[in-house]
Amino acid sequence: MKQILCLSAQPWSTVPTRTQQLMTRLKNAKILFLNPPTRNYRKPGRKVRPGLTVYSMPPSPKAVEDKLVRLFRARRQIRYLLKLMDTYRFREPLLWCTAPEQVHLLDAIPHSGLVYDCGQDWLDSPPEWESELTLAADVVFAASAGLADHLSPCSDNIALLPNGVSYPMFSRTSAECPPALADVTGPVLGFTGTLWEDLDLTPVIQAARALPHCTFVFVGKREYNPRGRALESLPNVRILGRQLPVDIPDYLARFDVCLHLQRRSDYGGDIVPSRIYEYMASGKPIVAMVYPDQVEHFPDVIYAAHTPGEFIRLCVRALDEPAGWPAQRRRDHAAAAAWSLRAKQVVQILTANGLY
Incomplete structure (x- = not known):
């Protein structure tokens, strides 16, 4: 059985991340899943499925560019990982990295192979960290063509691995109307996902004003957004907050049109978010905002708008x-x-490279 030590850039969540989706689908593997550093790292591990246990990394001072200095500063994390590996009898596992800052652990953690899964553009990290991690990796997975091109000078073994969807869950035909929408009689245009601080709400505010006979529904976690009050004040807008992941398909089934809005931090990126695949699994029409010169994904089935x-x-x-x-x-x-096909692709590539 393959041993995998997975260093995740995002904590284990009820809303599964890209890393969770892949790790839970890798067969014949024993996996230690490490959440990002937290002060509560001493909590016992959680066995979330057979062969997959979740722990958290201990905090450490911010890493610096000098290799020896950052190795010295990371000694608490290294001791913790080595002890954990010894407890589970991990000798030389496949090391799965997901963030550039994890590069400072490479020399101290015995491993039989190294994978770097690049699921986002790490603009806030020193480029040297990602370059070094990519150079050291046996296989690099990139979530978009743009990321693959960005990493290509440092590796000739990059595989394109876009985000995915839990297709059986989001394509199911049997659905119940959520109680929060039971009284809605007209068309429903909906958005699922976090209302980020930098999410551009202008297009949907103008649309809600122009289409008063329609109801605009937002399902997901809410952050402070400068235009949030203007959106919420409209009589045909409902902000329902975070819902259980298992209930999201019921909301999509009630939508007549699915909406995708842009974050300012997404400018210039070409990663297709999992939300788009979830929308497509429902079969519903999709209207998406795109930036100028942005490559339009799935132009045959998505209505792409450049202006409000x-x-x-x-x-x-x-x-x-x-x-x-x-x-x-x-x-x-x-x-x-x-995601099942994405995971199968991962196994095929790792097997071809002698890593699985």
Whole structure:
């Protein structure tokens, strides 16, 4: 059975991250999943499924560029990992890294192979860290073509591995109308996901004002957003907050159109968020804001708007979309992006490289 030591950039969550989705689907593997550093790292590990146990890394001072200094500063994390490996009899596991800052652990942790799964653009990390991690990795997975191109000078073994979707969950046809929407009679245009501080709400605010007969629904965690009050004050807008992941497909089933908005921090990026695949699995029309010169993903089945005015016009067009091939085409795109297939691709690539 393959041993995998996974250093995750995001904590284990009820809303599964990219790393969770992959780790839970790797068969014939014994996995230690390490959450990012926290002061509560002494808590016992949680066995979340057979062969997969979750722990948290201890905190350490911020790493610096000098290799010897950062190795010295990381000694508490290193001792913790080595003790954990000894407890579980991990000798030379496959080391799975997900963030550039994990590079300072490489020399001290025995491992039989190194994977770097790059799921985002690490603009806040020194570029030297990611370059060094990429150079050391036996295999690099990149969530987008842009990330693969960015990392290509440091590795000739990069595999494109976009985000995915729990397809059976989001494509199910049996759904119940959520109680919060039971009284809605007109068209529903909905957004699922976090209302980030830098999420551009202008297009949807203008759309809600222009389409008073429609209800605009937001499902997900809410952060402070400068335009949040303006959005919430509109009579045809409902902000429902975080819901159980298992209930999200029920909300999508009630949507007539799914909405995708842009974060300012996404400018210039080309990563397709899992939300898009979840929308496509439902088969519902999708209206998405895109930045100028941004590559349009799935232009055959997504209505891409560049301005708030165009966003409104495309919402109207999406509401009038006839039943037929577009819905099935979206489901086909989502089925091809199922996390089970992504994990199978990972195993095939690692096996071809003698790592699995």
